[in-house]
Amino acid sequence: MPDPWRGLVCADWxxxxxxxxxxxxxxxxxxxxxxLLASDYPAARLQLMPVLERPAAALQAAVAxxxxxxxxxIRPLLRQHGRPGKAAALKDATLQLQTDFFVVxxxxxxxxxxxxxxxxxxxFDAEVGxxxxxxxxxxxxxxxxxxxxxxxxAEGGRPEDLRAAHWSLAWRLWRGGWRRxxxxxxxxxxxxxxxxxxxxxxxQPLRWEAAP
Amino acid sequence: MSWLALFTATALxxxxxxxxxxxxxxxxxxxxxxxxxxxxxSDPAHTARRFRARLALALADGAREISAGREIVGLxxxxxxPLDEDELRQQRTQRVWHAAGDLMLPRGMHFEAxxxxxxxLHTAPHGRHHALWAGRRxxxxxxxxxxxxxxxQEVEAAAGCRxxxxxxxxxxxxxxxxxxxxxxxxxxxxxEPAAPARPAPPQPVPLPEAxxxxxxTGRALFREPLHIGPGHEWPGDIVxxxxxxxxxxxxxxGSLKAHGELRLGEDVVVDGSLVAEGRIELGAGCRVAxxxxxxxxxxxxxxxxxxxxxxxxxxSAPRIELAPGVVVHGALHATIDGRTQ
Numbered sequence: 001m002p003d004p005w006r007g008l009v010c011a012d013w014x015x016x017x018x019x020x021x022x023x024x025x026x027x028x029x030x031x032x033x034x035x036l037l038a039s040d041y042p043a044a045r046l047q048l049m050p051v052l053e054r055p056a057a058a059l060q061a062a063v064a065x066x067x068x069x070x071x072x073x074i075r076p077l078l079r080q081h082g083r084p085g086k087a088a089a090l091k092d093a094t095l096q097l098q099t100d101f102f103v104v105x106x107x108x109x110x111x112x113x114x115x116x117x118x119x120x121x122x123x124f125d126a127e128v129g130x131x132x133x134x135x136x137x138x139x140x141x142x143x144x145x146x147x148x149x150x151x152x153x154a155e156g157g158r159p160e161d162l163r164a165a166h167w168s169l170a171w172r173l174w175r176g177g178w179r180r181x182x183x184x185x186x187x188x189x190x191x192x193x194x195x196x197x198x199x200x201x202x203x204q205p206l207r208w209e210a211a212p
Numbered sequence: 213m214s215w216l217a218l219f220t221a222t223a224l225x226x227x228x229x230x231x232x233x234x235x236x237x238x239x240x241x242x243x244x245x246x247x248x249x250x251x252x253x254s255d256p257a258h259t260a261r262r263f264r265a266r267l268a269l270a271l272a273d274g275a276r277e278i279s280a281g282r283e284i285v286g287l288x289x290x291x292x293x294p295l296d297e298d299e300l301r302q303q304r305t306q307r308v309w310h311a312a313g314d315l316m317l318p319r320g321m322h323f324e325a326x327x328x329x330x331x332x333l334h335t336a337p338h339g340r341h342h343a344l345w346a347g348r349r350x351x352x353x354x355x356x357x358x359x360x361x362x363x364x365q366e367v368e369a370a371a372g373c374r375x376x377x378x379x380x381x382x383x384x385x386x387x388x389x390x391x392x393x394x395x396x397x398x399x400x401x402x403x404e405p406a407a408p409a410r411p412a413p414p415q416p417v418p419l420p421e422a423x424x425x426x427x428x429t430g431r432a433l434f435r436e437p438l439h440i441g442p443g444h445e446w447p448g449d450i451v452x453x454x455x456x457x458x459x460x461x462x463x464x465x466g467s468l469k470a471h472g473e474l475r476l477g478e479d480v481v482v483d484g485s486l487v488a489e490g491r492i493e494l495g496a497g498c499r500v501a502x503x504x505x506x507x508x509x510x511x512x513x514x515x516x517x518x519x520x521x522x523x524x525x526x527x528s529a530p531r532i533e534l535a536p537g538v539v540v541h542g543a544l545h546a547t548i549d550g551r552t553q
Contacts, residue, residue, distance in 0.1 A: 004505050004506075004507055004528055004529070005505070005528075007395075007526065007528035007543075007545030007547065008503055008505070008526045008528055008545075009255070009256055009397060009526055009542075009543045009545070010397070010524040010525060010526055010542045010543050011502065011503050011524070011525050011526055011542075012501070012502065012523050012525065124467065124484075124485040124487065124502060124503045124505065125467075125469055125485070125487040125505070126431055126449035126450070126451055126466070126467040126468070126469045126484070126485070126487070127451045127469045127487075150428060150429045150430065151429060153428065154426065154428040154429050177433050177451075
């Protein structure tokens with residue numbers, strides 16, 4: 001069955017939150033936030049939540065200054081305590097969501113302007129629990145995924161010690177009667193490694209969702 | 213005998229991966245049209261607007277040609293057509309035509325390039341056109357065709373038109389009987405003649421039987437076909453692994469998803485979306501607020517309304533059939549064949 005959601009050009013789009021896992025590179029993080037703000041998703045339906053997991057002072061200051069420019073839509077989550085690791089940070093972030101759907105991206109992603117609509121469209125299907133972007137080059141490392149919060153919570157929420165990728169969470173949802181949708185193609189290109197990963201930065205795990 | 217069993221097992225294994233393709237062939241599906249590129253994803257009028265802007269720039273610069281060396285011809289009056297001998301003999305033109313006011317296209321010509329009018333634009337019956345742009349009303353005469361795109365403040369397509377490209381309007385698109393289309397986009401899409409007014413259905417009552425609602429997710433999941441009698445209402449989403457059939461006058465305060473077919477009786481109201489892997493059929497007078505998406509066919513009955521003014525939505529399926537009196541606010545996207553009855 002061809003992707004029936006490509007034809008969905010207008011709709012009463014649901015409110016979504018884009019969680020951006022910020023890394024040590026403040027330039028790349030801000031660039032990702034700018035890409036999201038420039039997307040064609042209705043501005044009133046989009047919130048951004050940069051997730052700062054024990055960040056460097058420069059990154060924290062840069063994100064705070066950027067968020068101050070649009071405090072209604074950008075609400076950073078700062079984690080200095082609790083269990084360390086990206087999985088735990090994501091779990092904390094999902095507990096603070098004010099929207100029914102959320103997207104998880106990495107600070108190295110440069111989402112094209114149509115990506116959020118493509119991720120949100122399948123959720124008009126009441127059976128869809130998550131939407132995964134399949135990359136053209138799997139070696140790029142992590143994936144981008146969108147989630148229906150109610151489905152995730154019904155299946156136990158995000159574990160904070162998950163050592164696996166999005167697909168294992170999607171598998172859990174599928175066992176609970178939720179469908180997963182895979183979007184194929186280079187829908188979310190990753191920035192060049194030189195731009196996103198300064199030499200001093202800690203190398204990114206193969207699966208970014210894995211605990212350190 | 214063992215070699216025969218081995219041969220049979222190998223043949224079965226070889227054929228097994230081909231079964232989905234064979235099933236698709238049996239259903240007679242054609243390859244869908246290519247999806248719009250990312251520039252078109254949220255604005256089907258993107259191509260028309262972009263060409264209009266490029267032409268305006270070219271005219272402002274005093275250019276006499278536009279991309280690919282196509283000549284731009286300005287028309288002083290709606291009826292004055294300086295066609296050359298070759299064009300008249302071959303009954304086709306590859307020049308870009310532009311008028312500052314209204315324009316009436318001549319009979320018997322095939323316009324293989326863009327035609328733009330700042331005022332009203334009227335095509336001739338049986339005319340073929342690559343692309344049309346009207347600053348005001350675009351009237352497509354009987355059995356005329358559009359291959360790439362057409363755009364106007366208002367667009368009217370007479371009976372028998374074939375709209376193979378995207379047709380968009382700032383205000384309204386009106387379709388007469390037997391119009392073929394692929395992509396239509398406007399704040400209001402209407403098929404004529406208008407449907408007669410329907411009496412208001414009786415107020416629905418809550419479902420007497422308790423559906424298996426999941427309180428955490430607000431949805432009910434059925435592993436078998438679901439039939440709900442007339443005149444009921446319920447809150448939340450319904451998902452069925454079979455068909456879903458709703459009786460007349462039902463009110464769904466949520467979305468519906470069927471792995472099979474989805475059939476709505478007359479005057480059903482749905483606040484959410486309709487999604488089915490099979491055919492979706494709406495009876496007369498139904499109202500749906502959200503998207504209607506099928507992997508097969510969508511049939512909208514007489515007097516149906518999809519979307520609302522200021523809350524546009526999309527009907528998307530390989531095949532779409534519209535009865536007279538249908539109103540859609542937003543977009544119709546038929547990847548294989550859309551048609552008015």
